[in-house]
Amino acid sequence: MSNARHCASCGKKYYPKAWNSYPEDDYIYDNGETTRFVVRPQDKRFHSLGCMKEFIAKNSIAFANLVDSISYNKIQDINNNQTIEKG
Numbered sequence: 560m561s562n563a564r565h566c567a568s569c570g571k572k573y574y575p576k577a578w579n580s581y582p583e584d585d586y587i588y589d590n591g592e593t594t595r596f597v598v599r600p601q602d603k604r605f606h607s608l609g610c611m612k613e614f615i616a617k618n619s620i621a622f623a624n625l626v627d628s629i630s631y632n633k634i635q636d637i638n639n640n641q642t643i644e645k646g
């Protein structure tokens with residue numbers, strides 16, 4: 560069984576478990592604590608950072624809607640927490 564996928568932007572064959580596939584894991588360093596955001600191999604869609612950026616630019620309206628829907632949820636969570644703290 561092959562783990563190969565085709566890049567959602569250029570169609571090139573790539574291997575999500577390899578280091579050069581995107582989105583890639585990211586990290587936040589805060590007060591000596593590291594938080595890691597893991598991107599599972601099955602959730603990677605692009606063979607390069609350039610392809611991911613190109614895809615986002617080509618689909619900027621859909622991408623903006625996605626970001627807004629996620630951001631809206633985060634704002635709701637913050638508001639809910641503030642309500643709980645005040646109550």
Ligand SMILES: [Zn+2]
Pocket residue numbers: 566567568569570571605606607610
């Ligand atoms: Zn590509």
